[in-house]
Amino acid sequence: MFRALFATLVAAQVAYSRIPESRRVPATRAIVGLMLATSLAEATQARGRRGAGMVAGAGALGFGTELIGVATGKPFGHYSYGPGLGPQVGRVPVLAAAAWAMMARPAWVVAGLIARTPVARVLVAAGALTAWDVFLDPRMVREGYWEWPGGGRYEGVPASNFLGWFATGTLVFAAFATQERGRTPFLQADDGALALYVWTWVGEGFASAVLWRRPRVAAAGGLAMGAFAVPALAARLRA
Secondary structure, three states: OHHHHHHHHHHHHHHHHHOOHHHHHHHHHHHHHHHHHHHHHHHHHHHHHHHHHHHHHHHHHHHHHHHHHHHHOOOOOOOEEOOOOOOEEOOEEOOHHHHHHHHHHHHHHHHHHHOOOHHHHHHHHHHHHHHHHHHHHHHHHHOOOEEOOOOOOEOOEOHHHHHHHHHHHHHHHHHHHHHHOOOOOOOHHHHHHHHHHHHHHHHHHHHHHHHOOOHHHHHHHHHHHHHHHHHHHHHHHHO
16 A cells, blocks of 8 residues: 555656646645655554554644644744645644654654664654755745745745754654654664655755756755765665
8 A cells, every 4th residue: 555655646746846836736735645645554554553643643743833833933933824725723724734744754764774762763853854844844935835924044934943843843753752662663664664755855856956946945955854864775775
């Protein structure tokens, strides 16, 4: 199931640039849903119900933090969502939970290949998840899915957003660590999560540089995610 969904996801993301502007909003929603389904299938296939529960928990914790963030401006800075992502609860689209859920386990698996202690793994995973947002936020701001009224130095995104992602990621992965205690950090079954992280790094970098013509985002996101993807791949090859 994971392999079929992953192949479909790759094809859909490659085809996205050819979709007419008028159909981009439903296409974005569909790709987010497909990516969530792919990540959930991977987690379930690799770790069973516990894996699925970790994905769901990441989505719930992330969504809760988003509710606080929109209401108070902390920890991401003062921002607001547009209508593009669909139905909202407390001014936060329900689909926003997917962003936290779908890349949490790939970031956790990458960290398991790099870090040597449980505490380090939590912090590295939070960094790996935040690195993905270096790609994500500029594009979503540019397309009007959310915005910071006060702007920000990086493509309209303030530094507080990335600090908020890291803090939220640390909370998510501290919860993951309680589930992984005493277990092998990496299993061959986790290769799917690693592939999802690496593909996101490569795909987002190519799209930003070639399709969207955003060299600054391509360079920043490529370096940020590459700082985690490259050592994780090297560790996997050694294994």
